Amino acid sequence: MQHFTWSPKEKQLARKVFERAAAAEEQELLERFKTKAVGLKNLEDLWALQFAIRESEREYQQKYDYRYSQLIVVFARLVREERISMDDLRGLSEDKLKCVEGLAAL
Amino acid sequence: MQHFTWSPKEKQLARKVFERAAAAEEQELLERFKTKAVGLKNLEDLWALQFAIRESEREYQQKYDYRYSQLIVVFARLVREERISMDDLRGLSEDKLKCVEGLAAL
Numbered sequence: 001m002q003h004f005t006w007s008p009k010e011k012q013l014a015r016k017v018f019e020r021a022a023a024a025e026e027q028e029l030l031e032r033f034k035t036k037a038v039g040l041k042n043l044e045d046l047w048a049l050q051f052a053i054r055e056s057e058r059e060y061q062q063k064y065d066y067r068y069s070q071l072i073v074v075f076a077r078l079v080r081e082e083r084i085s086m087d088d089l090r091g092l093s094e095d096k097l098k099c100v101e102g103l104a105a106l
Numbered sequence: 107m108q109h110f111t112w113s114p115k116e117k118q119l120a121r122k123v124f125e126r127a128a129a130a131e132e133q134e135l136l137e138r139f140k141t142k143a144v145g146l147k148n149l150e151d152l153w154a155l156q157f158a159i160r161e162s163e164r165e166y167q168q169k170y171d172y173r174y175s176q177l178i179v180v181f182a183r184l185v186r187e188e189r190i191s192m193d194d195l196r197g198l199s200e201d202k203l204k205c206v207e208g209l210a211a212l
Contacts, residue, residue: 020201026148026149029149030146030147030149030152033155037139037140037144038143039173040140043136043163046139046159047159047160049139050156050160050163054156057152057156060149097172
């Protein structure tokens with residue numbers, strides 16, 4: 001993915017789409033874990049919660065990797081997870097869009 | 107601590123005191139983390155919560171170690187933390203009580 005170059009306008013768009021998806025997932029995670037915490041019955045639940053948060057942290061850090069060398073893969077994953085749509089990415093070059101779409105469909 | 111022997115009656119008492127303290131701390135931990143979860147504002151808070159649970163788990167596992175070789179130390183710690191009182195342990199042999207009291211005062 002290193003061969004793509006990003007124009008200032010593309011970078012601006014990419015940043016916006018990325019930040020919006022990250023913020024939405026942040027809220028989702030906070031809500032999910034608040035709800036889980038309410039239902040804690042015993043220490044096993046609490047230890048399991050800890051493990052679940054750790055897994056979510058790993059996944060989140062891996063998913064939201066804002067490096068231009070990774071961004072196509074990141075966007076493809078977000079499209080696959082329906083966190084963003086191809087429409088959100090309109091404004092990126094055709095070759096990038098094709099690449100995102102192709103990877104998303106894998 | 108390995109030189110103490112525990113009579114069946116002492117074991118019964120020890121088990122009861124131990125279980126009661128463990129159950130009380132379980133409730134305390136559940137309440138503490140439920141309250142913390144309510145106040146989650148962002149992902150940094152969530153990752154910090156994970157770390158705090160992990161620390162509590164380590165501490166809890168270390169504290170509630172029901173081996174007769176460890177029990178004097180365990181009770182001394184619980185007395186020091188005011189989770190149990192020396193009164194709760196009445197029924198254990200004098201030498202054990204002295205040892206618990208001495209360690210608790212360290």
